[in-house]
Amino acid sequence: MALIVQKYGGTSVGSVEKIEQVAEKLIAAREAGHDVVVVVSAMSGETNRLIELAHRIAENPDPREYDVLVSTGEQVTIALLSMALIKRGCPAVSYTGSQVHILTDDAHTKARILDIDESRIRDDLNAGRVVVVAGFQGRDEHGNITTLGRGGSDTTAVALAAALQADECQIYTDVDGVYTTDPRVVPNARRLERITFEEMLEMASLGSKVLQIRSVEFAGKYNVRLRVLSAFEDGPGTLITFEEENMENPVISGIAFNRDEAKLTILGVPDQPGVAYRILGPIGEANIEVDMIIQNIGADGTTDFTFTVHRNDYERALGILTRTAGELGAREVVGDDNIVKISLVGVGMRSHAGIASTMFKALADEGINIRMISTSEIKISVVVDEKYLELGVRTLHDAFHLEQAPAA
Amino acid sequence: MALIVQKYGGTSVGSVEKIEQVAEKLIAAREAGHDVVVVVSAMSGETNRLIELAHRIAENPDPREYDVLVSTGEQVTIALLSMALIKRGCPAVSYTGSQVHILTDDAHTKARILDIDESRIRDDLNAGRVVVVAGFQGRDEHGNITTLGRGGSDTTAVALAAALQADECQIYTDVDGVYTTDPRVVPNARRLERITFEEMLEMASLGSKVLQIRSVEFAGKYNVRLRVLSAFEDGPGTLITFEEENMENPVISGIAFNRDEAKLTILGVPDQPGVAYRILGPIGEANIEVDMIIQNIGADGTTDFTFTVHRNDYERALGILTRTAGELGAREVVGDDNIVKISLVGVGMRSHAGIASTMFKALADEGINIRMISTSEIKISVVVDEKYLELGVRTLHDAFHLEQAPAA
Numbered sequence: 001m002a003l004i005v006q007k008y009g010g011t012s013v014g015s016v017e018k019i020e021q022v023a024e025k026l027i028a029a030r031e032a033g034h035d036v037v038v039v040v041s042a043m044s045g046e047t048n049r050l051i052e053l054a055h056r057i058a059e060n061p062d063p064r065e066y067d068v069l070v071s072t073g074e075q076v077t078i079a080l081l082s083m084a085l086i087k088r089g090c091p092a093v094s095y096t097g098s099q100v101h102i103l104t105d106d107a108h109t110k111a112r113i114l115d116i117d118e119s120r121i122r123d124d125l126n127a128g129r130v131v132v133v134a135g136f137q138g139r140d141e142h143g144n145i146t147t148l149g150r151g152g153s154d155t156t157a158v159a160l161a162a163a164l165q166a167d168e169c170q171i172y173t174d175v176d177g178v179y180t181t182d183p184r185v186v187p188n189a190r191r192l193e194r195i196t197f198e199e200m201l202e203m204a205s206l207g208s209k210v211l212q213i214r215s216v217e218f219a220g221k222y223n224v225r226l227r228v229l230s231a232f233e234d235g236p237g238t239l240i241t242f243e244e245e246n247m248e249n250p251v252i253s254g255i256a257f258n259r260d261e262a263k264l265t266i267l268g269v270p271d272q273p274g275v276a277y278r279i280l281g282p283i284g285e286a287n288i289e290v291d292m293i294i295q296n297i298g299a300d301g302t303t304d305f306t307f308t309v310h311r312n313d314y315e316r317a318l319g320i321l322t323r324t325a326g327e328l329g330a331r332e333v334v335g336d337d338n339i340v341k342i343s344l345v346g347v348g349m350r351s352h353a354g355i356a357s358t359m360f361k362a363l364a365d366e367g368i369n370i371r372m373i374s375t376s377e378i379k380i381s382v383v384v385d386e387k388y389l390e391l392g393v394r395t396l397h398d399a400f401h402l403e404q405a406p407a408a
Numbered sequence: 409m410a411l412i413v414q415k416y417g418g419t420s421v422g423s424v425e426k427i428e429q430v431a432e433k434l435i436a437a438r439e440a441g442h443d444v445v446v447v448v449s450a451m452s453g454e455t456n457r458l459i460e461l462a463h464r465i466a467e468n469p470d471p472r473e474y475d476v477l478v479s480t481g482e483q484v485t486i487a488l489l490s491m492a493l494i495k496r497g498c499p500a501v502s503y504t505g506s507q508v509h510i511l512t513d514d515a516h517t518k519a520r521i522l523d524i525d526e527s528r529i530r531d532d533l534n535a536g537r538v539v540v541v542a543g544f545q546g547r548d549e550h551g552n553i554t555t556l557g558r559g560g561s562d563t564t565a566v567a568l569a570a571a572l573q574a575d576e577c578q579i580y581t582d583v584d585g586v587y588t589t590d591p592r593v594v595p596n597a598r599r600l601e602r603i604t605f606e607e608m609l610e611m612a613s614l615g616s617k618v619l620q621i622r623s624v625e626f627a628g629k630y631n632v633r634l635r636v637l638s639a640f641e642d643g644p645g646t647l648i649t650f651e652e653e654n655m656e657n658p659v660i661s662g663i664a665f666n667r668d669e670a671k672l673t674i675l676g677v678p679d680q681p682g683v684a685y686r687i688l689g690p691i692g693e694a695n696i697e698v699d700m701i702i703q704n705i706g707a708d709g710t711t712d713f714t715f716t717v718h719r720n721d722y723e724r725a726l727g728i729l730t731r732t733a734g735e736l737g738a739r740e741v742v743g744d745d746n747i748v749k750i751s752l753v754g755v756g757m758r759s760h761a762g763i764a765s766t767m768f769k770a771l772a773d774e775g776i777n778i779r780m781i782s783t784s785e786i787k788i789s790v791v792v793d794e795k796y797l798e799l800g801v802r803t804l805h806d807a808f809h810l811e812q813a814p815a816a
Contacts, residue, residue, distance in 0.1 A: 016464045050484065056424045057488055058495040065494065068502050069487035072480035076458065079477035080465055086473065087466040094476050098506070099551055143507055 002167035003035045003125070007135065007157035010044035011174050012231035013077050019043075022231070023084035026130055030090065035125045037164065039135040039157040040081055042073025063108035067137070067147045071097070074134035074153070082132045092130040095120070097145075102138035102156065104146045111146035112214075113138060113155065116163040133160060154215035162222035169219065169226050170237075171211060176230035177238035178203065178210050180402040181255040185393045188403040194239045195253055202345040202379045203256045216240065243347055250406040251355065252346035255396050257389060261291065261341050262314035263372065264321050265306040268331025271297060278328060279305055282320050288313040292341070292374045292381065302331070306372065308383065311337050339371060340389045343381040344396060356380050362399035368392050410575035411443045411533070415543065415565035418452035419582050420639035421485050427451075430639070431492035433580075434538055438498065443533045445572065447543040447565040448489055450481025471516035475545070475555045479505070482542035482561070490540045500538040503528070505553075510546035510564065512554045519554035521546060521563065521626075524571040541568060562623035570630035577627065577634050578645075579619060584638035585646035586611065586618055588810040589663040593801045596811040600661060602647040607661045610753040610787045624648065651755055658814040659763065660754040663804050664787075665797060669699065669749050670722035671780065672729055673714040676739025679705060686736060687713055690728050696721040700749070700782045700789065710739070714780065716791065719745050747779060748797045751789040752804060764788055770807035776800050 006026070013019050022038075029036050041047075050070050054061040061069075078094035085092035100120055104111035124131045135153025138146050148155055154171055161169035177191040178200065195203070197220035201213060210228055219226040219240065229237030269275055276295065283290060291308045309317045314337045325333045349355045359380055363370060368391065372383035384392055397403065414434070421427050430446075437444050449455075458478050462469040469477075486502035493500035508528055512519035532539045543561025546554050556563055562579055569577035584599060586608065591597040603611070605628035609621060618636055627634040627648065637645030677683055684703065691698060699716045717725045722745045733741045757763045767788055771778060776799065780791035792800055805811065 016461065019465070053424065053484070053488060054491060057427070057491045061491045062494040065487040065490040065502055068490070068504075069484060072483045075480045075483075076461070076477060079473040080461060082473040082476075083462060083465045083469045086470040094473055096476075096553075099553075145504075145507075 001033045001035065003037075003164060004029060005037045005039065005157050005161040005164065005166045005169045006172060007039040007153055007170065008041070008172045008231055009153065009174070010041040010047070012172055013040050013081065014044035016080070019077070019080050020084050022081060023088060023090070025231075026085065027088060027090050030130065037121060037125070037131045037133060037160055037166070038081070039133050039153055039160060040074060040077045041135050041153040042070075043077055046073040046076065064144060067108050067145050071134070071137040071145050071147055074136055078132045078134045085130055085132070090130060091128055092132055093124050094132040094134070096134045097137035097156070098139040098143070100133060102159070104138035104140055104148070106140040106142075106144065106146065108144075108146055111138060111140070111148055113148070113159045113218075116159055118160070118163040121160070121164065148214075152212065152214070154212040155218055158215040158218040158222075158224050158226065161224045162218065167225065169224050171215075171226065171228050172231035173210060173228060174231065175210060175228075176233060176235045177228055178240075179254065181393055181397055182257070185257075185390050186255075186397045189397065190403055190405065192238050192253060193236070194241050196243045196347050197240055198243070198378050199253045199345050199347055200240050202343065202376070203254055211240075250346060251348040251352045252344050252400045252402065253348075254345050254402065255393055256343045256345055257393055258291075258341045259386070259389065260311045261308045261339050261383065262311045262317075262335065262337035263292075263306055263308045263339055263383060264314075264317055264333065264335040265304060266321055266325050266328075266330050266333050267304050268302045269305060269325075269328050270330075271301055271303040275303065275328065276305065279321070279324055280307070282324055283307075283309070283317055286316060286320055288317050288320075292372060292383070294372060294374065308339075308341070308372075336371075338386045339383050340386050341381050341383050342389070342392045342396065343379050344400070345379045347378050349380070350377055358399060359396060362395050363392060366391055366395050368395070409441045409443065411445070411572060412437060413445045413447065413565050413569040413572065413574045413577045414580060415447040415561055415578070416449070416580045416639055417561065417582075418449040418455070420580055421448050421489065422452035424488070427485070427488050428492050430489060431496060431498070433639075434493060435496060435498050438538065445529060445533070445539045445541065445568055445574070446489070447541050447561055447568060448482060448485045449543050449561040450478075451485055454481040454484065472552060475516045475553050479542070479545040479553050479555055482544055486540045486542045493538055493540070498538060499536055500540055501532050502540040502542075504542045505545035505564070506547040506551070508541060510567070512546035512548055512556070514548040514550075514552065514554065516552075516554055519546060519548070519556055521556070521567045524567055526568070526571040529568070529572065556622075560620065560622070562620040563626055566623045566626040566630070566632050566634065569632045570626065575633065577632050579623075579634065579636050580639035581618060581636060582639065583618060583636075584641060584643045585636055586648075587662065589801055589805055590665070593665075593798050594663075594805045597805065598811055598813065600646050601644070601813075602649050603661055604651045604755050605648055606651070606786055607753050607755055608648050610751065610784070611662055611664045619648075658754060659756040659760045660752050660808045660810065661756075662753050662810065663801055664751045664753055665801055666699075666749045667794070667797065668719045669716045669747050669791065670719045670725075670743065670745035671700075671714060671716045671747055671791060672722075672725055672741065672743040673712060674729055674733050674736075674738050674741050675712050676710045677713060677733075677736050678738075679709055679711040683711065683736065684713065687729070687732055688715070690732055691715075691717070691725055694724060694728055696725050696728075700780060700791070702780055702782065716747075716749070716780070744779075746794045747791050748794050749789050749791050750797070750800050750804065751787050752808070753787045755786050757788070758785055766807060767804060770803050771800060774799055774803050776803070
């Protein structure tokens with residue numbers, strides 16, 4: 001008998017009929033002898049309906065009240081799913097984030113989980129109940145309702161699995177696992193049997209939208225066995241594990257990409273200590289997340305500094321950077337919001353030379369101009385013009401033969 | 409400067425536009441120098457939408473989960489109203505019933521308020537905020553979400569007013585006060601400047617649906633000054649007060665009526681101690697509420713026993729009573745679900761003789777046959793055939809000159 005935390009997203013609970021199907025799956029897991037905790041999102045469409053109501057009231061709704069509003073979405077789902085279980089004779093009980101003391105910081109609309117008091121859930125499991133928990137939400141130390149931001153239900157599931165020391169955390173989605181890249185772009189993309197946390201982190205953060213990055217971080221940090229599976233068809237999914245010593249890792253596991261990038265460059269900044277902080281400090285204070293950062297030192301005692309942000313933040317970032325440029329006596333600010341990022345990811349690349357040159361050559365052969373390059377231990381990212389996205393991903397998928405499973 | 413609790417029902421907050429209007433009214437009250445706590449219901453239609461979802465899952469949804477579900481309705485409204493206030497520069501904060509510790513018993517779907525911890529609200533008021541509280545809901549001692557049943561938002565408002573020792577509790581509705589009777593039946597029905605709690609209780613329980621009866625009981629018990637006003641037009645409304653010694657009370661304050669009555673009679677019951685309990689016990693156990701009860705003792709050692717129930721419960725009550733009649737050896741069970749009840753209400757009738765005879769004569773003059781009579785300290789009720797409802801109410805309104813305000 002195992003303790004399993006399952007998570008179902010908005011599409012999987014998008015109608016009364018689908019909620020009934022989830023109830024059947026949960027009962028099957030119980031009949032297989034498992035204790036089950038289930039985390040659910042709002043029914044698909046519901047969060048958007050609530051956000052639209054908010055935006056009809058105010059362009060920038062108060063964040064605390066925004067959380068009070070949108071957290072009702074998951075609350076509806078937990079009640080309906082529990083009703084469906086109870087109707088089938090399966091004891092069940094629902095809890096909001098507040099009720100099971102999912103303690104977060106007070107960063108409304110993007111709070112982070114600090115602690116979970118799992119004792120109440122443990123009591124319910126011992127009493128034979130399925131425990132249904134609202135994803136995406138918690139409470140701060142003063143009892144205010146917080147939300148973890150979009151997709152945060154994955155994080156709720158992983159955090160609960162960690163707190164309960166669950167045997168596995170199963171994330172049910174509308175795809176049947178993690179692929180070498182997006183099958184809509186590369187038709188012969190292949191489902192991975194397993195992937196390491198580090199690779200998954202790079203894949204997730206770079207735009208493979210199977211799992212929320214924060215949930216993967218959490219799972220890695222707290223040693224939670226994480227599995228991605230389809231809510232609609234049976235199958236083993238993809239297991240996300242730690243790298244094992246005797247594991248033959250493929251050189252490249254997958255290709256991630258991100259359509260929503262924009263880049264900004266500040267040119268001719270007098271090169272002084274602290275200049276990077278003076279450039280990025282105001283951006284961070286405006287709650288704009290920065291992705292890639294590149295700095296080149298010029299010959300004349302000035303430096304050029306480039307970074308990328310989410311495309312939605314481009315205009316705001318440009319305004320802030322222009323003010324900063326004035327303060328720093330920089331020569332010019334330029335930007336481009338028609339760019340995308342493509343990344344090769346693989347723990348195996350640590351021990352293999354020549355990955356970068358193979359990558360750059362493959363892109364060059366197709367006439368794709370590289371605008372930025374950034375590397376880490378297990379990934380190489382390039383920024384290219386938006387129009388080259390599909391061609392670039394397909395070219396790299398072929399160049400590294402990702403359609404073939406690695407030899408055992 | 410006064411502390412005012414205002415309550416707006418589902419129609420008054422039924423759209424984003426109406427929520428914005430409520431925000432304006434609240435700001436006006438603040439600009440008049442008042443501290444304001446506001447209690448709101450779910451947007452009209454929302455509770456029904458949620459209930460329909462529940463009923464698509466289960467015919468009899470689990471009551472605990474039902475409360476988790478429907479309580480989201482008010483949570484949406486409090487967030488939207490707070491956003492509307494904050495957008496207008498008015499500091500505001502929303503709370504669910506749980507968050508302000510509206511402690512109830514654990515009778516899900518019809519819980520009763522046991523206690524309120526008003527300290528958090530008091531702190532917010534001191535900090536200059538409008539406090540927006542979800543009506544209709546609370547939590548039990550274990551932190552489970554409870555609801556007070558339909559219309560319970562009035563009770564929330566009165567309970568908060570009591571806990572905060574507010575100067576006035578204002579219930580905004582779609583009518584501009586309490587009338588001598590329903591203006592749809594009697595066009596010259598008159599708005600009452602004031603009415604006593606006792607009269608209001610009789611009016612409310614008899615079908616004048618302006619206020620939830622439980623909230624009036626609460627207001628009376630905790631000495632809360634209660635006022636009913638229109639959410640859509642300005643005006644003083646009707647003040648609900650204690651009877652004052654130097655107050656010249658009108659003999660009759662109003663005429664209430666109830667269309668949804670049905671009566672059942674068990675004839676020829678052997679007259680033994682405990683017979684009333686044996687007849688009404690099974691009815692009560694079936695959760696059928698009994699309104700009027702009349703018992704006559706016959707000449708032959710048997711008794712006739714008549715009571716009225718809500719028309720929706722008529723068939724069920726008839727089945728139960730027929731079984732009881734068999735057990736008791738009664739002669740016959742008869743019933744009628746085409747009846748209505750008309751009641752004269754007024755604290756002044758205590759000190760005036762002849763009210764009943766004036767009433768009975770007026771009805772007799774119009775050929776209206778009285779089927780049952782029941783009296784209390786401040787009301788006289790008659791049951792008549794349904795077809796006589798409008799004629800009966802108009803006749804009595806005229807007979808007691810209710811269209812004229814009483815002399816001061």
